[in-house]
Amino acid sequence: MRFFLDTALLAEIEEAAALGVLDGVTTNPSLMAKAGVQDFDAHYKAIAALTPGPVSAEVISTTYADMLVEARHLHSLAPNIVVKIPFIPDGVKALRTLKEEGIPTNCTLIFSPLQALIAAKAGATYVSPFLGRLDDIGHEGIELIRQIRQIFDNYGFGTQILAASLRHPYHVLLCALEGADVATMPYSVLKQLFPHPLTEKGLAQFLADYQKLHARP
Numbered sequence: 001m002r003f004f005l006d007t008a009l010l011a012e013i014e015e016a017a018a019l020g021v022l023d024g025v026t027t028n029p030s031l032m033a034k035a036g037v038q039d040f041d042a043h044y045k046a047i048a049a050l051t052p053g054p055v056s057a058e059v060i061s062t063t064y065a066d067m068l069v070e071a072r073h074l075h076s077l078a079p080n081i082v083v084k085i086p087f088i089p090d091g092v093k094a095l096r097t098l099k100e101e102g103i104p105t106n107c108t109l110i111f112s113p114l115q116a117l118i119a120a121k122a123g124a125t126y127v128s129p130f131l132g133r134l135d136d137i138g139h140e141g142i143e144l145i146r147q148i149r150q151i152f153d154n155y156g157f158g159t160q161i162l163a164a165s166l167r168h169p170y171h172v173l174l175c176a177l178e179g180a181d182v183a184t185m186p187y188s189v190l191k192q193l194f195p196h197p198l199t200e201k202g203l204a205q206f207l208a209d210y211q212k213l214h215a216r217p
Helices: 010-019 029-034 040-050 064-077 089-100 113-122 131-136 141-155 169-178 187-192 197-213
Strands: 002-006 024-026 055-058 081-086 105-110 126-129 160-163 182-185
Touching: 002 010, 002 187, 010 040, 010 187, 024 182, 040 055, 040 064, 055 105, 064 081, 064 089, 081 089, 089 105, 089 113, 105 113, 113 126, 113 141, 126 141, 131 141, 131 169, 141 160, 141 169, 169 182, 169 187, 182 187
Parallel strands: 002 024, 002 182, 024 055, 055 081, 081 105, 105 126, 126 160, 160 182
Antiparallel strands: none
């Protein structure tokens, strides 16, 4: 499983990259606004320079023609930019055209296995099922990952499952167990994957024993 960071904050991307486990970045207009970004193009270029992996940049258009114009522009900013396209009929049409043009895509706002199937048939590079938002309304979000994985494996689709809207480490674990190709998460969740009380207790014991062994008489 690959780890993507879901953020627009350059400092968080730098810190995650320094850990050596960052494989890419996902963003959206909400994250850009939260980060106070004014010049989206310059910011996308800065993010793309921080990671050699895919960087998802989302269109804000909702018509086929406008999405194509915006998608071509976004991908021209850096070779590792993947264009996020919303799952709407015009978006599905855009997926097919962008596939033919060699522009990688991430079909976002996926909430059902049939939506993922349609996006894969249209040629999406990634589909982004939103687990946390389904959990928020009383559904079992991980079941969506399970169903998409089975459908894609049944028919040999090359589209990758990018599990999104992950709220906590258990979401990451479940996605790994169910075969999601990518987990994208906030930096706060990535940091929570590291600590365990027994790890901390064991390290403290090792260091204490070393100090006893080498204590001056």
